[in-house]
Amino acid sequence: MTQVLLVDDDPDFLEITRLVLIHHGIEVLTASNRAQAMSILQQEHPAVILLDVMMTYTLDGMDMVTQIRRLPDFRDTPILVISSLRPSQVAEMLPASALQQIQGWLVKPVRLEELAQKVRALCKE
Amino acid sequence: MTPDEGPQDTVSRVPSKTTASLRSPIEVEVAERLAWLIRLRWLAVVGTLIAIAVADQVVPGTLPLGALVATTGFIAAYNLGLHFIARRLAGIPDDARRARYARRLIHFQVVLDLLCLTVLLHFAGGIDTPFWAFYVLHIIIASILLSPLSAYAYVGVAAVFYGTMVLLEFFGIIPHTHLNGMACPGHYAQWTVLLSTGSAFLATLFFSAWMATSISMRLRARDLELVRLNVELEHRADELGELNRRLQEIDEARKRFVRVAAHELRAPVAAIQSYARLILSGYVPAERQEEIITRVEQRALELLDRINDLLILSRIQEHVEKREQVNAAEVLEKVVELMRPAAEEKRLRLHVEVEPDLPPIFADREQIQHIWMNLISNAIKYTPAGGYIEVTLSHRPTSIIGSVRDSGIGIAPEDQEKIFQEFYRTEEAKQMAPHGTGLGLSIVKQIVEGLGGRIWVSSAPGKGSKFTFVLPRSDVPAPAEPAERDATDESRPPWPGG
Numbered sequence: 001m002t003q004v005l006l007v008d009d010d011p012d013f014l015e016i017t018r019l020v021l022i023h024h025g026i027e028v029l030t031a032s033n034r035a036q037a038m039s040i041l042q043q044e045h046p047a048v049i050l051l052d053v054m055m056t057y058t059l060d061g062m063d064m065v066t067q068i069r070r071l072p073d074f075r076d077t078p079i080l081v082i083s084s085l086r087p088s089q090v091a092e093m094l095p096a097s098a099l100q101q102i103q104g105w106l107v108k109p110v111r112l113e114e115l116a117q118k119v120r121a122l123c124k125e
Numbered sequence: 126m127t128p129d130e131g132p133q134d135t136v137s138r139v140p141s142k143t144t145a146s147l148r149s150p151i152e153v154e155v156a157e158r159l160a161w162l163i164r165l166r167w168l169a170v171v172g173t174l175i176a177i178a179v180a181d182q183v184v185p186g187t188l189p190l191g192a193l194v195a196t197t198g199f200i201a202a203y204n205l206g207l208h209f210i211a212r213r214l215a216g217i218p219d220d221a222r223r224a225r226y227a228r229r230l231i232h233f234q235v236v237l238d239l240l241c242l243t244v245l246l247h248f249a250g251g252i253d254t255p256f257w258a259f260y261v262l263h264i265i266i267a268s269i270l271l272s273p274l275s276a277y278a279y280v281g282v283a284a285v286f287y288g289t290m291v292l293l294e295f296f297g298i299i300p301h302t303h304l305n306g307m308a309c310p311g312h313y314a315q316w317t318v319l320l321s322t323g324s325a326f327l328a329t330l331f332f333s334a335w336m337a338t339s340i341s342m343r344l345r346a347r348d349l350e351l352v353r354l355n356v357e358l359e360h361r362a363d364e365l366g367e368l369n370r371r372l373q374e375i376d377e378a379r380k381r382f383v384r385v386a387a388h389e390l391r392a393p394v395a396a397i398q399s400y401a402r403l404i405l406s407g408y409v410p411a412e413r414q415e416e417i418i419t420r421v422e423q424r425a426l427e428l429l430d431r432i433n434d435l436l437i438l439s440r441i442q443e444h445v446e447k448r449e450q451v452n453a454a455e456v457l458e459k460v461v462e463l464m465r466p467a468a469e470e471k472r473l474r475l476h477v478e479v480e481p482d483l484p485p486i487f488a489d490r491e492q493i494q495h496i497w498m499n500l501i502s503n504a505i506k507y508t509p510a511g512g513y514i515e516v517t518l519s520h521r522p523t524s525i526i527g528s529v530r531d532s533g534i535g536i537a538p539e540d541q542e543k544i545f546q547e548f549y550r551t552e553e554a555k556q557m558a559p560h561g562t563g564l565g566l567s568i569v570k571q572i573v574e575g576l577g578g579r580i581w582v583s584s585a586p587g588k589g590s591k592f593t594f595v596l597p598r599s600d601v602p603a604p605a606e607p608a609e610r611d612a613t614d615e616s617r618p619p620w621p622g623g
Contacts, residue, residue, distance in 0.1 A: 009555060010392055012396040012420055013399070016396065016400060032555070032556075084388045084391040084395060085387065085388055085391075089384065089387070108391065108392070108395035108399075109395035109398040112399070112402055
């Protein structure tokens with residue numbers, strides 16, 4: 001079964017996404033903060049990482065992207081950002097290279113079918 | 126008179142503190158004019174030698190050529206000395222010091238020049254020669270480059286030199302050089318000549334000094350005013366720059382707030398919409414649907430709370446008009462009454478200690494209620510069942526002090542400042558109570574600071590927290606500083622055994 005890691009500080013969003021992806025035959029690991037996520041990545045090797053970029057007051061999710069990319073096993077793992085805000089709404093906080101490090105950006109509320117399709121497509125890559 | 130007092134007089138007349146340190150451009154020019162004076166003197170030396178040669182042709186054998194050439198040579202010699210001194214002066218980096226030395230040197234030159242001019246005039250015919258007009262040049266130079274007092278002093282010096290020379294000749298104490306064809310023999314020894322030439326000499330010199338100083342003083346004042354305006358403009362430009370920087374900071378903070386607020390308002394809406402879509406798309410088995418709908422309701426309530434808190438936050442400044450004499454103890458009593466059931470539900474011991482005869486504060490009652498409600502509800506929310514909450518209210522000479530202490534999860538040192546920022550919630554808080562507005566403490570902080578008080582927290586993870594706020598009393602005049610932080614209170618551990 002394909003496994004993905006979902007990182008979000010909103011427990012409802014974790015639950016919603018988990019339900020949808022499980023329905024589509026995808027196993028979901030969840031983490032509500034950066035420390036939990038990094039700890040999971042020490043032991044598991046998810047095929048896709050889904051990440052909320054604005055978990056606290058700042059775009060610390062983007063810092064996490066950089067941190068994940070430093071791990072040798074996850075240099076090429078697709079990362080899908082899911083956020084309440086569009087990239088243009090946080091443009092001044094996004095480093096120039098940030099968008100090159102991720103493979104997609106979905107805006108909440110996410111269309112569930114689109115989410116499932118996108119994750120499936122990234123899993124196949 | 127001291128040579129240095131001139132141009133500073135002008136400076137001190139300008140009624141501005143900042144101008145005390147200003148120097149008129151003329152002062153800077155004094156140093157530059159030194160070289161110009163030396164060049165002018167070389168011309169004078171050459172001109173004098175030519176005049177002597179011409180005069181010797183026109184009236185051969187009349188003039189004492191040796192004495193005239195020797196005096197001119199003396200002028201050339203000291204001009205050479207001045208040339209070297211001026212070059213050394215130019216190397217002084219400090220403008221003020223260079224100008225001071227240059228001014229002294231100009232005084233020295235003017236005296237020497239007047240003396241040498243008198244000697245030359247004596248050998249060139251004394252009172253008979255019309256070249257006494259050259260004194261005027263020196264007076265004009267002194268008027269432009271030095272102070273008015275110096276100019277009039279040099280009128281006096283010139284009068285003494287010239288007067289002494291003509292009187293000594295008049296009384297036959299020194300010989301008079303007679304210019305053949307220019308004056309009748311004995312002309313110099315007539316009282317009428319002495320009086321008329323002397324009057325013309327004094328009047329010309331005095332009026333030259335008066336006209337030159339009045340014009341130069343006006344120009345100097347204008348120069349100085351320009352310098353002062355320039356400095357003021359630079360100062361204003363700096364002020365505007367600083368204001369602009371602060372406005373940019375405020376704008377940046379506003380943008381960040383709107384961004385975070387948008388994120389925080391969208392999150393519950395997104396969850397509600399996604400849950401609805403989840404049920405409608407058949408992702409949720411029937412037995413879980415009630416649970417999911419309950420979550421939807423909770424998220425809707427959370428959104429309402431967040432909007433309410435945002436409205437409170439936006440209206441904090443508007444509450445100034447609603448301020449009245451408020452007894453913080455009465456407000457506390459009502460809040461505790463409201464909160465006690467929630468505390469009892471979690472089996473928390475809620476202890477309240479209010480000092481008797483508490484002085485009033487000048488505030489909006491509703492805002493004081495917000496302070497107590499937010500602090501006590503946080504204590505209830507973040508204290509595990511069976512814990513303890515202690516609320517105290519006391520007073521100091523100029524302030525009242527309220528505190529809410531709990532045996533809850535505590536706050537890590539690195540989070541203790543951030544918790545007062547809008548929407549900030551610690552990881553531990555999120556785990557203990559997943560949904561919160563993240564606005565309660567920023568509302569409390571803004572209310573307390575809006576009332577001229579302060580709030581702070583002392584806490585350690587797992588050892589509880591103590592929030593303390595200080596508000597100024599309304600029955601005594603406010604101290605110079607905003608309500609003092611109670612340092613002794615800070616030094617106590619946040620919790621017994623903590």
